Amino acid sequence: MAKLYVGDLHADVTNLDLFNAFIECEGLEAVLVCRDSSTGRSLCYGYVKFYHHDYAERAIEVKNHSTLKGKAIRVSWPRRDSDVRRSKPAYVFIKNLNDTIDSAKLEEIFQKFGNILSCKVAVSEDGRSKGCGFVQFETEDSASAAIEELNESEVGGKQIYVGKPSPDEIYTNLFIKNLDLDISEEHLREKCSEFGKIISLGIPKDKNGGSKGSGYVNFENPDDARRAVEAMNESKLGCKILHVARAQQKTERKGVTRKEDRQAQSQLNHAQGFAGPTGSSA
Template sequence: MSSIQCQLWMGSLESYMTEAFILAAFRKMGEDPSTVKLMRNKYTGDPAGYCFVSFKTDDAALDAMHKLNGKPIPGTNPLVRFRLNSATNNQHRALLADREFSVWVGDLSSDVDDYSLYRVFSTKYTSIKTAKVILDSSGFSKGYGFVKFGLEDEQKNALYDMNGFIGLGSKPLKICNAVPKPKSELGLAAGSGTSATS
């Protein structure tokens, strides 16, 4: 059985999406998950609207998340987009939260997705945990995103080294510190739970 670190959570599932359908969708997109576990309502037996997708390695799971998040799921009509996140339990997430440091990345051109943002930063920094381009309700980039680091020194270096970086999309990048929103704002915000500061 895969460890929880080799799993992705997938949400916004429609009732017709079976484990075989989800597995086939990942494979059509060039990914090779080991298993899909569709979660069900324990009282009714109906699909709960989410599943866990297991991969052989952590890197394969992270790559799939960054490549597919926000992209259309093959075979859906009307169109449904992949909604993926790493599957860590809340206790594990709380332990990691103290060791995560983020930057806000602005002036992203429309061709930049999670995967390309992740690849550019992960080739320069070893502690990259996630990269996320923020999308509007139609699935189009809002022109900014967030990159999460495991090491504060790398996050601080990125604030200077990556500001003005050319080579991702068609515009130089703008980088600034990203800080968590106060808890009172999180319930009202539809964003990622972080905001930019200069």
């Protein structure tokens, strides 16, 4: 294997830009920025091919987390989409990071525990660290070892907290409601691919083959999914305002519904306790 995956590309990066970014690496053979087949718009990821595995391995060391057109890019060995869908996410979530720790330093801290598939420090729009991040390992054993050794340890002068993320902290699946009925999967893919690589996407159909007005998107990277929620929720697509959020499991939705029902009943009981027969205060 001498081909590398390059993610988190700026939408304006061209094949020439990608080639120039890697020309310093020995053994460069070819590059490709992946684009939507119908619109030609960048899918914000691509591939770089080398003549030998050793050249590719060295390129990861040199170019991973480097900057291209103002964005830190992610360089790694490629994984097939089927592998991503079958694998169980082995994420760890890190809080209370020193603001001097970027994604490259975070990966350096965690790499001794096993093969890292992705690593990201959350940043604000001005590029400043939010003091938290995530690491996705290839195996659950690696994630467990990292938690056991680094949780409540001191890194960069601050005590960090490392643990398994809650669903609200790390997610890749999004549910989209209030879609125009004439929005196609191709149109939705074009819109969502602005934020990163998509593993799967669909719009459920009714018995007549028409859209049900909702859809789902599964991103490869949780940071891309989070950015998609922030950008697309309450935005307009077609003639309607979208509602975009983390996709919840059926058991989660039932739990939320039961909680809302209990809250509503509690408020009703409270109101009845303070109101007279005519609805005025007792």
